[in-house]
Amino acid sequence: MARFVVLIAAIAFAVLAAGCGSSERVGEEHSRTVHVLTMLKPIGNAEELGPFAGEVERLSHGKLRIRIIPSGYSDRPDFEAATVQDMQHGRADLSWAASRVWDEFGAHRLRALHAPFLIDSYALEQRVLQSDLAAGMLDELQPLGLVGIGILPGGMRHPFGVSRRLAAPSDYTDLTIGTQESRIADATMRAFGARPIRVPADTLGLKAVDGLEQRVYTLQGDRLAVKGSHVTANVDLWPRPLVIYAAARAYKRLTADEREVLHKAASDALPKAVPMARHADAESTGDLCRKGDVSFDLAAPSELRALRQAVAPVYRELERDPATRAAIEQIETLKTQVGQPADVLPRCTRRTSAAPAAATALDGVWQMDANQKVAHADDTDENWGHWIFVFKRGRFAITQENARACTWGYGTFSVRGDRTSWKFTDGGGLAPNNAENKPGEFFVFGLSAYHDTLRLTPAHGAISPFNFRVKPWRRLAAAPSRRFFSKRCPPPVRALSG
Numbered sequence: 001m002a003r004f005v006v007l008i009a010a011i012a013f014a015v016l017a018a019g020c021g022s023s024e025r026v027g028e029e030h031s032r033t034v035h036v037l038t039m040l041k042p043i044g045n046a047e048e049l050g051p052f053a054g055e056v057e058r059l060s061h062g063k064l065r066i067r068i069i070p071s072g073y074s075d076r077p078d079f080e081a082a083t084v085q086d087m088q089h090g091r092a093d094l095s096w097a098a099s100r101v102w103d104e105f106g107a108h109r110l111r112a113l114h115a116p117f118l119i120d121s122y123a124l125e126q127r128v129l130q131s132d133l134a135a136g137m138l139d140e141l142q143p144l145g146l147v148g149i150g151i152l153p154g155g156m157r158h159p160f161g162v163s164r165r166l167a168a169p170s171d172y173t174d175l176t177i178g179t180q181e182s183r184i185a186d187a188t189m190r191a192f193g194a195r196p197i198r199v200p201a202d203t204l205g206l207k208a209v210d211g212l213e214q215r216v217y218t219l220q221g222d223r224l225a226v227k228g229s230h231v232t233a234n235v236d237l238w239p240r241p242l243v244i245y246a247a248a249r250a251y252k253r254l255t256a257d258e259r260e261v262l263h264k265a266a267s268d269a270l271p272k273a274v275p276m277a278r279h280a281d282a283e284s285t286g287d288l289c290r291k292g293d294v295s296f297d298l299a300a301p302s303e304l305r306a307l308r309q310a311v312a313p314v315y316r317e318l319e320r321d322p323a324t325r326a327a328i329e330q331i332e333t334l335k336t337q338v339g340q341p342a343d344v345l346p347r348c349t350r351r352t353s354a355a356p357a358a359a360t361a362l363d364g365v366w367q368m369d370a371n372q373k374v375a376h377a378d379d380t381d382e383n384w385g386h387w388i389f390v391f392k393r394g395r396f397a398i399t400q401e402n403a404r405a406c407t408w409g410y411g412t413f414s415v416r417g418d419r420t421s422w423k424f425t426d427g428g429g430l431a432p433n434n435a436e437n438k439p440g441e442f443f444v445f446g447l448s449a450y451h452d453t454l455r456l457t458p459a460h461g462a463i464s465p466f467n468f469r470v471k472p473w474r475r476l477a478a479a480p481s482r483r484f485f486s487k488r489c490p491p492p493v494r495a496l497s498g
Helices: 047-059 079-088 099-105 109-114 122-129 132-144 183-191 216-221 248-253 256-291 301-310 312-318 322-338
Strands: 035-041 064-070 094-098 146-152 156-161 176-179 195-198 211-214 229-232 242-247 294-297 364-370 385-392 395-401 406-416 419-430 442-450 453-458 473-477
Touching (some): 035 079, 079 094, 079 146, 099 109, 099 132, 109 132, 109 183, 109 322, 132 242, 146 248, 146 256, 183 195, 211 216, 216 256, 312 322, 395 419
Parallel strands (some): 035 064, 035 094, 176 195
Antiparallel strands (some): 094 242, 385 395, 419 442, 442 453, 453 473
16 A cells, blocks of 8 residues: 555654755754754655654654655666765765665675575564674675664565566566666576666656566555566565665764664664564555456475575675675574574455445545644655545545645445445546555445544554544535545546446
């Protein structure tokens, strides 16, 4: 789910309005109590940094906060390397980059985190990043004029084939496979017989590739999983850990207490990031399954063995460097201690919510108005503003708008007792963060109605995004009508048609 609100609503996400600059004080009257650090983001969203930013504010009792600003490079294949170079010139106080990119700057121990098929479970990833090995990896940033703060777990990457199954090395022969700023990923794809090509962070509508190494969350959010595509659910290529770091000069200006807050925030955020990654996998897999365009395949044991045999040259090259070899050996030891099999994406079960022919208690037009602060939507303009909800005999459509975003979505719904389930067919509009609703998203809410006021509540064990239930809804009309929708971004006419 691109909105991802369900994962961060409970976190005090201390991301302030985007802007430019370096270390700064906020307001003369608060200048002695609140210190704001700018954090440069190399990609379009910042959800994965929610736990870290929240911990910074909590541990400092609100005296130290993070303001995230875009690097402007998300449409470039070198989006992370360009951001690192900007940080070396002091563009911001903090930033983050996936551990894969540091190979471009000579940080060799970090390469071990991406050795193919080595870290193949979230349990192992967490164990590795909580070990002394991670601290040694961060030391490699010092010669670059940077200071490592911590490493957060990132989502597991799987093979994605646009039109064919990618389970054995022979499946890759002569294909063009998209990779993201990773020499190891490039070498792995060549070992499989494919042609690697670097692709940008923003992969929305990406074409001219036969496949990708990618998170299932991005496949769903960027609408890459087209009809007839494939994800190999039990092939965990490598994770994408996130290295949080500071510009050396900015770090030197911090007090000892502020430095301690940053390091402890990264450490405390680490165990919170793992369930977020697992949840994103489960939610995105469910959305893609309900949409029905992508096949989730399982590689056979013989195919898994063939993949591991094919990457032997990649390991030989990595282990030529003593530091990389030692790091790989440490991870292998930890892997034996964890003793857990490789993760497999959740089973693809196709849940549907049939559209009843009869009218329901939800039928009609409803309105909700929620500002950015109340909606906890500091970094996602698509999650607050003026909302219109129209329900009509098992079909619904929505518009949301504010000064910076205007989105629409539609699908089918059902009401059973005091619960309602929604399945989105499509979404669109002006979405600056690519956070419009996506096909296949499935939400469940509790219902509580009194006269013309309706409250949505979380449903236990289900996805119940906060942005739709920030405040009570007010009924505008008993009969369904399109006239209340946003004029800037109305849903398609087909949205409410049978």
